[in-house]
Each structure stands twice: as structure tokens, then as C-alpha cells.
Amino acid sequence: MSTGSAGSGVGREGAAGAGAVPPRVLTVAGSDSGGGAGIQADLKTMLALGTHGMSVITAVTAQNSLGVQGAWPLPVEAVRAQYRSVVDDIGVQAVKTGMLASAELVEAVAGLLAGSRAPVVVDPVGVSKHGDALLAASALDSVRTKLLPVATVATPNLDEVTQLTGVRAQSERDFRRAAEAVLAFGPQWVVIKGGHLAGDSGEAVDLLTDGSQEYWLRAPRHDSRHTHGTGCTLASAIAAQLAKGQPVPQAVTAAKEYVTGAIAAGFSLGAGIGPVDHGWALGRGTGWGTDVGAGAASDEG
Ligand SMILES: Nc1ncnc2c1ncn2[C@@H]1O[C@H](COP(=O)(O)OP(=O)(O)OP(=O)(O)O)[C@@H](O)[C@H]1O
Ligand SMILES: Cc1ncc(CO)c(N)n1
Numbered sequence: 001m002s003t004g005s006a007g008s009g010v011g012r013e014g015a016a017g018a019g020a021v022p023p024r025v026l027t028v029a030g031s032d033s034g035g036g037a038g039i040q041a042d043l044k045t046m047l048a049l050g051t052h053g054m055s056v057i058t059a060v061t062a063q064n065s066l067g068v069q070g071a072w073p074l075p076v077e078a079v080r081a082q083y084r085s086v087v088d089d090i091g092v093q094a095v096k097t098g099m100l101a102s103a104e105l106v107e108a109v110a111g112l113l114a115g116s117r118a119p120v121v122v123d124p125v126g127v128s129k130h131g132d133a134l135l136a137a138s139a140l141d142s143v144r145t146k147l148l149p150v151a152t153v154a155t156p157n158l159d160e161v162t163q164l165t166g167v168r169a170q171s172e173r174d175f176r177r178a179a180e181a182v183l184a185f186g187p188q189w190v191v192i193k194g195g196h197l198a199g200d201s202g203e204a205v206d207l208l209t210d211g212s213q214e215y216w217l218r219a220p221r222h223d224s225r226h227t228h229g230t231g232c233t234l235a236s237a238i239a240a241q242l243a244k245g246q247p248v249p250q251a252v253t254a255a256k257e258y259v260t261g262a263i264a265a266g267f268s269l270g271a272g273i274g275p276v277d278h279g280w281a282l283g284r285g286t287g288w289g290t291d292v293g294a295g296a297a298s299d300e301g
Contacts (some may be wrong), residue, residue: 022052023243026086026118027236028079028109029098029125030059030071030134036275037063037128037229038098042236044278049240049258054090056082058109059101061134065228065270068132073101076108083112094243096121096236097147103139110146119242122151122187123235126160129228129273140164149186153248155235156182157193171197175207176214183211189248191217191238195230204260208252215249219260226266226274233276234259265289 025046032038039055046053058079062070086092095118100106113120124143125134135143144164148154158178162168165181175192182190194205201221208215237255246254258281265277267288277288 023050023094023240023245024054024090024092025051025236025239025243026054026056026083026092026095027098027239028056028058028083028095028100029232030061030101031057032061032063032229034064034228034270034275036065036269037232041229041232041275041278042096042098045233045236045258046240048278048281049237049244051240051243053236053240054086054092056086058105059099059134061099063128065272065274067130067272068128068134071101071132071134073105076104079105079108080112083109087116092116092118092243094119094121094239096123096239098123098232098235099125099134100139100143100147101134102136103142106135106139106142107146110142110150113147113150116150119152119239119248120150121235121239121242122147122154123231124148124154124156124160124164125231126163144185148182151187152242153189153191153238153252154182154187155191155193155231155238157231158196161192169197171199172205172207175205176209179207179209180211183209189252191234191252193231193234195227206256208249210248213249215253217253217256219256220264222260222263222266224263224266226268226276227263228266228273228275230259230263230276233262233278 027042030038043053059073161178167178167181169178178192179190189210192207203218204221206217237258241251241254261280262276265280268274
């Protein structure tokens with residue numbers, strides 16, 4: 001087994017010049033009305049990383065900094081039609097999946113992606129940061145047997161690893177075992193995300209592996225409350241970098257750098273968990289990370 005670190009390259013390098021066709025990335029995910037996670041986080045990430053983002057919406061959620069107030073999956077037919085519209089005309093160079101809500105939608109999306117030549121990043125979203133279910137328990141088996149096998153890269157967090165495999169990782173020492181358990185379902189690569197690991201190392205550690213190569217991705221852990229959308233942001237950043245032609249280790253390393261910067265610049269909105277700042281790498285610096293205080297969202301009544 002080889003270990004190492006891949007070179008990075010976050011930012012807009014590789015973006016198309018005037019008149020050229022930009023790298024095109026598709027997110028297949030749920031809408032977050034609060035703008036911090038889901039489709040909205042994905043499209044902002046794709047723009048920030050110099051790609052053209054497109055969307056297949058699988059479900060609409062009513063969501064804000066306090067939690068998910070409601071969720072409405074779309075009919076399978078509407079999901080299939082969005083996918084065909086985008087792929088048959090515009091074309092995609094990478095795909096990311098997020099919230100898929102039901103077994104029916106997981107199976108339909110997996111069926112569409114089975115025929116994809118573009119790399120596929122699967123974020124097997126289970127619950128929101130507040131613990132609200134975004135995937136029916138009855139869909140887990142379809143994720144294991146239909147969706148994970150078509151993934152180029154799967155990006156489960158530690159709770160999703162437990163749900164999918166039964167492995168309960170309690171420290172970095174367990175990450176390799178967790179990765180092997182996920183890889184057994186068929187993705188080419190897996191990123192075990194350590195964001196939820198309580199520890200005093202001061203680091204947020206992820207493991208990227210295909211079962212033979214192994215990359216430990218370490219970044220400073222930011223003591224920020226405003227982490228809404230971290231998982232969506234990492235997965236869509238990986239997809240954006242893959243669409244620009246980077247190999248998986250470089251794509252994931254650059255995506256980790258991008259999400260770390262976005263968390264460092266996260267800001268307060270509403271009375272709960274605020275979003276990460278997707279615009280941090282655009283060069284102008286939003287400066288929203290300086291706490292604007294809870295209640296800012298009440299401006300419009
Ligand atoms: N406080 C933090 N500081 C720095 N990096 C973090 C922090 N929290 C999470 N990360 C990193 O953010 C990325 C997403 O990991 P995380 O475990 O939060 O995903 P997630 O639980 O799927 O997110 P979400 O709740 O949005 O679904 C990983 O690279 C992780 O290491
Ligand atoms: C729509 C949506 N997708 C994913 C997440 C992940 O947290 C979320 N909160 N909302």
C-alpha cells in the first residue's frame with residue numbers, strides 16, 4: 001500500500017478561456033431553501049472552482065439554520081427528465097449525487113448513472129446537521145447495492161459509514177477498516193470524512209483510498225459553529241476538480257483545501273448553524289466570516 005499526499009490546486013486554474021466550453025458539472029441532489037447545503041451549495045462551489053454547474057433536483061426541502069421543516073421528493077419521472085435534458089444536449093464531465101430521499105429515487109438515479117462515462121461522486125447523504133432524515137431507512141439497501149457500485153468516489157461521513165456498513169469508527173485508527181467496508185460495495189475510491197470525530201488533535205482528518213493507494217488529508221480544525229453544507233461542498237468540489245481533468249487524489253486534495261477555507265470563513269445567518277462561505281476562494285474575500293450576529297435573517301420580516 002502506498003501512502004502520500006497529492007499536489008493541490010484549489011481555485012479557478014483550468015477554467016476555460018473566452019469562447020471555450022467550460023468544464024460542466026452536474027449535481028443530482030435536494031434543494032436547501034436556506035442556501036447553505038444541497039443544490040445551492042453545489043452550484044456555488046462549482047462556480048467558485050471555475051466550472052459550469054447544472055442541477056437535477058430530487059427533492060425540495062424547507063430548511064434554514066435551525067433544521068429541516070419539510071421535505072418533498074419529486075416524481076421519478078421529473079428526475080429522469082431533468083437528467084436527460086442536461087446530458088443529451090449539454091453534456092457533463094462529472095456528476096455529484098447528494099440527497100436522494102427514497103429507494104425509488106436512489107434506484108432511478110443509479111440506473112441513469114450506470115450508463116455515464118463521466119466520473120461520479122456519491123455523497124450518501126443520510127441526515128442533516130440537525131439530525132433530520134434526508135433518506136428513508138428503506139433506501140439504505142439500494143444505496144449499498146445500486147448506487148455505491150457506480151461511484152468513482154464515495155464520500156460518507158462517519159455516521160453514514162455506520163449506517164451503511166455497521167462499522168463504528170471512533171478514531172483515525174478505525175478509518176482503514178471503515179474504508180474497506182465501504183469499498184466492498186464497489187466504489188473505486190472512498191473518502192472517509194472525519195469531520196464528526198471528537199478529538200483534541202486540532203485537525204480535521206479524512207482518509208482517501210482505493211484499497212491500495214492511501215492518502216491522509218489533514219487540515220486545521222476550525223472551531224466554527226457555521227458548518228452547514230460542509231459535506232455537500234466537499235463532494236461538489238471533488239466533482240468540479242474531476243471535471244477539470246484532475247486525477248482523483250489531486251481532485252480530492254484540492255477539494256479538501258477549498259472546503260477548509262470555506263469553513264474558516266463560515267458566517268452566522270439566522271439563529272442556528274450558519275453556512276460555510278463558498279465565495280472565499282474567488283479572490284475578493286466576502287468578509288462575512290466576521291460574525292454578523294444572530295437575527296440577521298429577520299431583516300425581511
Ligand atoms: N470544524 C471543522 N474544521 C475543519 N474542517 C472540517 C470541520 N468540520 C468538518 N470538516 C471537514 O469538512 C469536510 C466535510 O466533512 P463532514 O464530516 O462535516 O461532512 P458531512 O457530515 O457529510 O457534512 P454535512 O453535515 O454537511 O452533511 C471534511 O473534509 C471534514 O474533515
Ligand atoms: C438538501 C440537503 N442536502 C444535503 C444536506 C446535508 O446536510 C442538507 N442539509 N440538505
